[in-house]
Amino acid sequence: MNTNGVISFLRSVSTFTPDPFPIANDARMIAPFWADIDTRKGGTVWYRETTDDSLLDRATDEIKSYFPRFLRFRASWVFIATW
Numbered sequence: 634m635n636t637n638g639v640i641s642f643l644r645s646v647s648t649f650t651p652d653p654f655p656i657a658n659d660a661r662m663i664a665p666f667w668a669d670i671d672t673r674k675g676g677t678v679w680y681r682e683t684t685d686d687s688l689l690d691r692a693t694d695e696i697k698s699y700f701p702r703f704l705r706f707r708a709s710w711v712f713i714a715t716w
Contacts (some may be wrong), residue, residue: 639664640680640714666716680714688713 639646641662683689692708700706 639667640712665714676716678714678716680712682710682712684710 639662641660643661646660646662688711689708692711693706696703696706696708
């Protein structure tokens with residue numbers, strides 16, 4: 634989790650101002666909330682991974698609903714983040 638609202642993989646993303654995609658150096662991230670924020674002064678972010686069957690079923694159904702080409706998709710774990 635980064636202070637700018639993105640979930641990055643392999644390395645952190647420290648800039649507060651959102652840059653246009655693609656990000657330099659092939660940064661790998663999910664950007665559910667990509668904004669010009671600085672959370673160092675307060676606020677809380679909760680996150681967890683789960684393999685709970687009911688949540689996996691829900692995630693699988695939602696992906697298949699929004700991305701009909703992925704009918705064979707099956708979630709094996711879910712990452713949940715709350716700001």
